[in-house]
Amino acid sequence: MDLTLATREIDGKTIVAVGGEIDVYTAPKLRDKITELVAAGVYDLVIDMEDVEFLDSTGLGVLVGGLKKVRAHDGSLQLVCNQDRLLKIFRITGLAKVFVIHESADAALAGN
Numbered sequence: 001m002d003l004t005l006a007t008r009e010i011d012g013k014t015i016v017a018v019g020g021e022i023d024v025y026t027a028p029k030l031r032d033k034i035t036e037l038v039a040a041g042v043y044d045l046v047i048d049m050e051d052v053e054f055l056d057s058t059g060l061g062v063l064v065g066g067l068k069k070v071r072a073h074d075g076s077l078q079l080v081c082n083q084d085r086l087l088k089i090f091r092i093t094g095l096a097k098v099f100v101i102h103e104s105a106d107a108a109l110a111g112n
Contacts, residue, residue: 002021003021003022004018005019007033007037013108015045015046016033016045016047021053023055023059027059028062031066044070045076046077047077048105049079050080050082050104050105076100078100080101
């Protein structure tokens with residue numbers, strides 16, 4: 001399964017819609033996209049994971065790395081995730097306390 005990335009900007013926040021599997025093979029594609037956005041001066045990211053079917057430790061590492069990159073510029077990286085199997089991974093690893101996780105992209109845009 002491949003990884004799809006679609007970027008759009010709404011109200012000053014950049015949403016990266018991710019689809020497919022984030023694993024050891026596809027995670028570098030997501031990391032490169034985050035790095036490219038930060039290099040372009042985009043520091044408020046919302047990673048929309050509604051269409052993500054699988055997430056492994058490599059994918060988690062990319063998300064944590066992305067969070068560190070935007071925080072270095074006083075930015076934010078929030079997640080949109082409403083799938084129990086993925087939310088469980090964030091809870092088990094303790095990353096549910098590290099990331100702001102929203103039910104929907106609309107909720108991410110409404111909050112801060």
